[in-house]
Amino acid sequence: MKYILLTFMMLGSLVTNAQSEKYEAAMKKTLSFFDSAKSTAQFQSVANSFERIGDAEKTQWLPYYYAGLALSIPAWADPNIDKDANSIRINTLCDKAEALDTNSEIYVLRNMSATQQMMVDPQTRWQTYGTQASKDLQIAIKLNPDNPRIYYLQGQSLFNTPPAFGGGKDKAKPLFEKAIVLFKTDKPKPFWPNWGLESTEEQLAKCQ
């Protein structure tokens, strides 16, 4: 009887292990698709895969985060994406992720989502979405001041603001530099976001 009990306990732990192995395998596979994605349709497919993983797992925030990230990347460049609808979906994914874990990365994603909505019509949307975007970064800093992606995005925002409005290369440069220092010391946990170093270095080069 004791043995049977032990067997069941072992079996139980094996099943859990198998489950997490299955999750890890799915994440690895989808992350590799993510890395190779080029078209909007591919990013969308990656996002859908991540969302399926998140919905099935129910306890992992990372799949939702990556689903949102996969939706936000093509939205910078593809004019055919309906930014409002896309951002609403990203925000829903952020809500789902935040219900499981509140962290700086989610607010970095929220910032990008708000920025993309602002850029639809900066003149009329600055007050609403622009304010939202900077609020999101403030929260991100509060949650983890060592997140390098925050300073990359802050630098990016200043880089794109004309000098007459308080932006410019000179203002952006120290932020990119700060981000790079943090990227070098950043040790992300498994599957946690690690993107941004390359882009920051590219942007910094433009500031020289």
Place this chain on the structure above:
Amino acid sequence: MIKNLAIVLSLLLTSSGVFSQTQISGIVNDTKGHPVPGASISVKNSFDGATSDSLGKYSFSSTDTGLQTLKVSSVGYRSIEVTFQISGKSIQMNLQIKEEPNELKAVTISAGSFAAGDSKRGAVMSSLDIATTAGSNADITAALKTLPGTQQVGEQEGLFVRGGTGQETKQFIDGSLVNNPYYTSVPDISTRGRFSPFLFKGTIFSTGGYSALYGQALSSVLLLESVDMPERSEIDASISPIVVGVGTQQLADNKKYSWGMSYSYVNAAVYFGLVSQRPDYFRLPAFHNADANFRIKTNNGGMIKYYTTFAYNDLGLRTQDIDSPTLKNAFDLTNHNWYNNLSWRQPLNNGWRMTLMTSFSTNLDNIQQQVQGPDNQPRIFPDTAYMQSKNFILANKQNLTTGKAVFEKKLSGLSSFRFGAEYWYNNNPLTYNDTLKVLHDQLISGFSEVNIFLTNELAAQLGVRYEYSTLLKQSDVGPRVSLAYKTGKDAQISAAYGIFYEKPDNQQLFYSPDLKFTEATHYILNFQKMNKDQIFRLEAYYKIYNNLVKTVPMGYNYFNYTNGGSGYADGIDFFWRDKKTFKDFDYWISYSYIDTKRQFMNYPSKITPDFVANNTASLVMKRFITNWKAGFNLTYTFATGRPYYNFMVNNEGKFFTADEGRTIDYQSLNFSCEYIPSLSKVKPKTFIVLFASMSNILGYNAIYGYHYSFNGQTKQPITPPANRFYFVGCFLSWGVDRTQDAINNNL
């Protein structure tokens, strides 16, 4: 035991190989049968699923068995769930999802309506545009005159829309009628509107076919929606040779309520000393304006707003008498105006929303006109009635109290239904040379309107309005219908029809109290294509006027009025705005063609009214140079000549056209610029805007028409009081970062 465990383990490890893979595929379509690409198809509680391709096709394999739930979702569509059985055989499943109603994508009813404002969808101009349109000098009406459908009438205030007079356009603030939206008229000089564009977050200028919620305007309504809550507390000041002002807005820390007040004083003495005016001002125009407001947020997103403004002004001017070269007409005016507006909008349960509005205004004009000799002393003409009639004293007091309630219910999707009632009490005591006449009228209205969105592409608005006037002892019922159909991305066609009624002017009702409602029927067809950078609008209309007021001569200088007039107007309005083609350069072009004739007032037959130019065009240009922290605006307006007439009474007591002609074409080139020195500072303590403008740079001599002498022998052109108008001013504000406004509008 170990053996048993090994079996269990091997079973577990090979299980994925043991369970068979089931292939699931199909197509995702919308309700119209079009494929939906990018839809997510997933088996619930599993990682299995796929994304539909550009043809809506999907395919994936699943290791699950038994009864499963498949979820299909896509942005802009309602998600669906389908249960199905996996039994090992491959499954072919076509899925259909339905588009969600979407306010951002849905068609809007645009026939006859120009939206302006920062929050409005489909807005053609923003609040700041109104202030920075050269020639407008922050007057709402002047800025709206750069839109098609309006006439460039410079000798009277008001918006003359599509063959209608200035009285045929009514203004509403937060749903309540404004009785005296302009400063009191001075003969041959158009006056400004009383309200600053910065009071409003949104403006809808309807050039016809407007909603059943509004009435008593034959041609057009201007709907002004006041701002809700200020962004922050601030103190403002303005300084210029013409005007000085100071004001404050205070926002509570919890942002639940705010209050504000301001005062300004206008005096033309310095300006008239520098720029000579044609009339001889014996009392220089001076204006005192004070206003106050409060706003309170209520539960569930409701809001109570109160706004009041008090104005006092006086002026006196002499002009050449038309009948005698040695005589002058001295016109003296003092005006008191007090306006109050209180509104409460409140969302209720079950998708209901209530809006209650009330307003009270009182306006007193004391006017005295005197014929004076070269010595500026009064002259009387006991034997010459037409000359003696130029000597008069008039005290005209107009009181208006209004109340209005609107209840709105959200129906399924974007559809909605609203109904309500309105009550206006008009009290108008008028003393003319010691004779007091008082006019009372109660106008009771009821209205209901339904907005139906059949799909995102097709919408209809059906409404009806009932009105009863106790003075006219008459009721009317006006139907209103609008349709809109989306023909493609950003493009739509809409149409509008409606019957509109308006009471005759009080001045006419004093003489003929048994007049009836005047009436207009509108037919409008509109095509619009717009995205955030470009707007193209083309609109055709046809209007029929009935029961217009007709003047009947009853002997020397005395008239009676009937509803014997009629008329029509048809035309095309074109509008194009483009912020994209030229970098950092924003421009719009308006062109209107109108063909209209009417038989009304003293017109002997159906003719083109003297306030109508057949062709009108405007080109508005704006350029903000960030590095200079300055913006430059230029407006050019052109209108073909307007007809002018001299109607006289013949021996049979009928009007006839003694003389007629057409004025020279009208044109005006206006310039304005603003300089914002604190633009580069991120949060400046003092925010400064320097503004300068010059109207009619080229000094073109405008002639709006002619006055005729009593005997018809002499005519005198009607011209503006000065050829050019200059303005320089400095606007300061403390405690609020207004830079954002400038960034908003110029990034």
